[in-house]
Amino acid sequence: MTNKKSNTNATEILKKSDLVLLDNVQFIYELSLAELELSSLGIQYKTTNGLREFEILNKSIDTIELVKTKSSYFKTVDKFYTDYYHIIEKNTTSSINQYLTHWIYPYKGKFHPQMIRALINIIGLKEGDTLFEPFSGSGTTALEAQLLGVNLIGIDVSPLCVIQGKVKTQSIFAFDEILSLKGKVTDSISTNLFSIEKNYYEMLDDLTENETAKDFYKLARLVAVSDNSRRNRNFSTSFVKNLDLMIKSVKFYLEIKDKLELNLGNISINIGDARNVDLPDNSVDGIITSPPYSIALDYVQNDEHSLSDLGFNVSELRENFIGVRGNGKNKLNLYNEDMEKTYNEIYRVLKPGKFAVIVIGNATYQGNEVKTVEFTIEYMKKLGFSLENNIDKIIFGLYNVMKKEHILIFKKDGSL
Template sequence: MLQNEYFRLYHWLRMMNEEDYSKNSAKLFWNVQFIYELVLAKMELDSSNVKYTINSNLRSFDIKHIQDVEFLRNRTAYFEEINGLPTLYNEITKKNVTRSINQYLTHWFYPYKGKFHPQMIRALLNIMRIKKGETVLDPFVGSGTLALEAQLMGINTIGIDISEVCSLISRVKTQSLKWLADIQKEYKSLTESIEKFAEKSEDKIIEEISKLVDTIKIQELRNFFLLAKLISHSDKSRRSKKSFKKSFETNIKRMIESLEMFDELQKTHNLILGNTDVSQADVRNLKLPASSIDGVVTSPPYSIALDYVENDKHALSALGYNLDTIRNEFIGLRGKGKSKIDLYNQDMKLAYQEIDRVLKENKYCTIIIGNAILNKREIKTVELTIDIFENLGYTLVKNVDKIIFGLYNIMQAEKILVFKKS
């Protein structure tokens, strides 16, 4: 009897503790596994003026003081719960048609190599204290990870990329939601027409699909189906067994499903989305007024690690580009050996001067970059970047080490460099 009483009391005390614990705590997502993510999670709390201590298991934080709990619940990237309640990002990441946890909503559109980790981008926008309605720039926008994350936070984005494939991907990811009803209608008539091609050869089917896509009058609709076609070109180049027609139909279906999830998310949470303005242009000559940007987050091409023309050659050729001609405009692809590195360094200096011109005073510029290894020699791109920004009058306020996957032989780690213009 006495023992029963003891257990009841013990369970009651535990329950109370757990309740208290969840009432004043921030719980990390289970997929937060790296030290750099823990560092960014701490920085997110710091930027919201939260006072906290980290629990010994390193999976949660005890909150001592918090000014605006709703703000943190809506903005945080690394916490799945604040004070026992799910965060908005917890809901966002559930809207996913893929098996990869980072590829929620439209992030998965097009298999682009070397994308940002969206969770990290959301955290950086918090750390840089970018407010709703402000404008951020990514002048190497690639597949538009920053554009979509900023949009979800009500922040406007200007995205620039020299590759038309990239500007197309970024636009379709962030601008198709408004056109969902029209896309669904177009899909019905398109699939009916495609059914008639069943007996034709693969090349003929590609030709007919291209003609159908080209005749779509509204640009936003045409872009959506054009991207589905480019994803199928990429599928074909990697998994030749899958028929182009099948891959095209499946891609459109899944893309529409993703937009439907996006629509539901926006309606359920009354999200006011940020605007995105993405164009094909050169970072060395930004068509933007001086001091017009509230923050920059970007990842420049790595001098020798990735050949962006080679990576997207199927899509670029399908858009009608001559690969040899456009190579010269891509930073990091001109020249050979030592001259390649020199040209890269010169181009990056011009790029950073342009970024400096358009960024407002007292704002942040975050560069994610690593040192590549060429012929067993380390190319000091990180040091060069710090040097250029310090000469432009910036202060390096954070320098975080980050692991990278997928480029093991050339690059194992990169840096998150947060500079302040002052």
């Protein structure tokens, strides 16, 4: 092949690239999700340039606008930057996934937000629909739903998780109050660390009646508590540094909301038990969640320092946490029983014909593999779900350790 010819080919490819993937898209499962998302948005496409670029076959103002405002894996569409590209630029951390307020609090087992945005689109949720998240955790699904204008009802048994979800999604509505309290809170931290340790939460009650601002400052303290107990960092230095970053992140969120004219979803996150959900039958338009993966990870122990700091009795809390109840073989039986109750509830509250996405992996407990994925598929099918997609999410983490999870997309039988 002559140089001239290959140059011509290169130009043709560039001309046809209506869609270019973001640089961070590396894994096969991400490409699968990108393609499923395009199909759900009604885009007909052809891949070009070694699967990193796409040509839109039904190109119109409407299809371009849809990809620009909704998609999750593309950097540009028809030479415009996508909204998601602008959103991930608003990042105070060095981790590409921890943009806006996602990074606040080092919670173990966070979802990948980009994947959640894609899944919301893949299951066909639109602005004004309601998504339910029975294991809200650090609030990843909540923030992504909010950005896409989808309403969300989230529950978690952990009060720490409820605070995280609220702070990430509600602080933009209390930004002025948050700013006005900053000086008073930091002054008292630096003047007397010991007394602030003792009276911090009472002091917040005295300073403001705004619950959102209070939650913000509670979590600011817990980020520092966690830094101090896990990484041995100085409490007050960490507090001041993280508080500044938290404020900057909320400011970034407000800026991007205005710049992209986002119509945010309504978010409600509360303490709740996934085994016994306070929602009517057939009431939600979709579910995206990730339950505890069997009995391998002790979520209570992980966050013990923060839960105790908030004044909770950790052993009482344990009684309602799935995956940590009981001992030995009984522990696994309890886990299975709890998850059956949870799946019954997921079936009950979801509207017929709608989708429930469960992200889950097999766990290893005392050297044995616990087949949580197979258990989930079998039980959900028994309830009346069909398994529409089972996407292997294989990633290599730190030190090249392979992690395999499954993205299970179930559809509830029937239609409303």
